Amino acid sequence: MYEERIVAFVDILGFKNEIERKTINPSSNDENESETERIYDFISLLNKDFVKRNTSDDSTYRVSQFSDSLVISYSVSEKASVFWILMSLLYLHLDAIYHGLLIRGAVTFGKLVHDEEHLFGPAMDEAYKMESEIAIFPRIIVNPELIEIAANNPNSSNSPEDERKYIEGLLEKDFDGFLFIDYLKKGCDEIVASEDYFGLPDFINKVSEIINSNETSKDLRIIQKYNWLKNRFNDVLSYYKEKDFKKDPDYEELSDYFSSIPFYSLK
Numbered sequence: 254m255y256e257e258r259i260v261a262f263v264d265i266l267g268f269k270n271e272i273e274r275k276t277i278n279p280s281s282n283d284e285n286e287s288e289t290e291r292i293y294d295f296i297s298l299l300n301k302d303f304v305k306r307n308t309s310d311d312s313t314y315r316v317s318q319f320s321d322s323l324v325i326s327y328s329v330s331e332k333a334s335v336f337w338i339l340m341s342l343l344y345l346h347l348d349a350i351y352h353g354l355l356i357r358g359a360v361t362f363g364k365l366v367h368d369e370e371h372l373f374g375p376a377m378d379e380a381y382k383m384e385s386e387i388a389i390f391p392r393i394i395v396n397p398e399l400i401e402i403a404a405n406n407p408n409s410s411n412s413p414e415d416e417r418k419y420i421e422g423l424l425e426k427d428f429d430g431f432l433f434i435d436y437l438k439k440g441c442d443e444i445v446a447s448e449d450y451f452g453l454p455d456f457i458n459k460v461s462e463i464i465n466s467n468e469t470s471k472d473l474r475i476i477q478k479y480n481w482l483k484n485r486f487n488d489v490l491s492y493y494k495e496k497d498f499k500k501d502p503d504y505e506e507l508s509d510y511f512s513s514i515p516f517y518s519l520k
Contacts, residue, residue, distance in 0.1 A: 255364035255374055257329040258313075259338055259399065262380035263345065263358035265292065265321040266391055266478075288353075292321075295352040299323055299345075315367040323358075324377070326367045335403035336416065339423050339434060342393050343443070346436035350459050353466075355391035355482070359383030362399060390481040392433040395424055437489045453493070454510055460486055464517060476520050483517035490514055 267288075299318050313328035314337075325341060327334035338360065349356045361383060363376030388394045400420050407416030425435035437460065444452040464486065467479050490511070498508035 254366055256366070257362065258326045258365040258367060258376060259329055259334055259360065259362045259402070260324065260326040260365050260367070260376045260380050261338055261342055261358055261360040261393070262377070262384045263323040263325075263342070263356050263393065264384055265295065265349070266355045266357055267292075291352045291354060295349060295354055296321075298348055298352075317367070317372050324367070324372060324380075326365055326376075329362055329402060330406060332406050333403075333408035333411075333416070334406060335399050335420055336408065336423075339395070339420065343423065343434055343436055343439055346393070346434065347440050347443070347456075350436075350440075350456070350463065353459070353463060355463060355478075356393070357384060357388045357391050358393040359388055359395075360393060360399065361396040362402060387431065388433075390478050392427070392436075392481075394427075395432045395434065397432055400424075435485075437485050438492070441489060441493075450498070450504055450507055453507070457490070457514065461514070480519045483519055487516045490516060 296318065313331045313334070315326045317324045323345075325338055327338055342358070342360070346356060359380045361376060361379050363374070363379060365374035365376040366372070367374075367377075383394055383396075400417055403420045404413040404417040407413050411419070423434055423439055424432045425438070427433055440456065441453060444456055460482075464479055464482060467475055470476060470479070493507075493511045494514075496511075498504040498511070
């Protein structure tokens with residue numbers, strides 16, 4: 254019954270607080286209603302577009318969405334399955350940011366049953382525990398053993414070493430030693446690849462809006478999460494501030510844009 258599968262468990266941050274707020278004060282509207290609509294639209298995206306992004310008819314890809322959570326899994330033996338699940342999660346991060354939201358999660362592997370009617374197994378328990386107890390910040394942490402699994406099941410056009418490099422290129426080791434999907438830096442890379450550098454300001458502005466919307470919070474847990482995001486944002490901003498856009502007249506306005514964006518200070 255069990256299969257060896259790669260599994261990701263992802264949670265929408267702030268969802269439970271929003272549901273609680275609506276329960277306590279159901280007549281609230283305006284800005285708060287907008288928050289509810291963003292969450293609704295994002296969940297609608299999960300149920301419609303997200304599941305189609307990187308699948309084919311013979312894929313072992315499975316996805317389940319319930320409440321504020323998403324579970325994605327692939328067979329360990331499927332070629333490039335580690336790459337595809339990480340890329341799907343990278344784009345999920347970007348979709349969330351464009352909806353004004355953040356997500357947190359974990360990716361691991363092990364014994365799992367995942368079909369249209371069932372979702373259970375030790376791998377699911379481990380992914381949930383990693384997300385709820387270890388991830389802490391708005392990031393998706395990754396079991397490092399998946400790098401070797403990727404090398405053992407590369408894309409048919411890649412060598413094992415190439416596949417390993419692609420996977421490592423999507424990940425970053427955080428201050429606490431955990432690997433995570435580097436969605437701000439790699440997200441910017443994906444935007445540049447598809448839209449050129451002129452797609453960056455909209456993304457940077459969206460991240461800034463998310464950070465700014467929580468600047469007045471006095472909840473230490475929220476402050477901790479957003480200090481982490483500020484650090485990651487500052488790293489990306491520093492990279493683009495140092496990039497000499499003025500060498501190319503077509504990009505000169507981007508130099509002015511990045512010069513005008515201040516670094517965040519931590520609380």
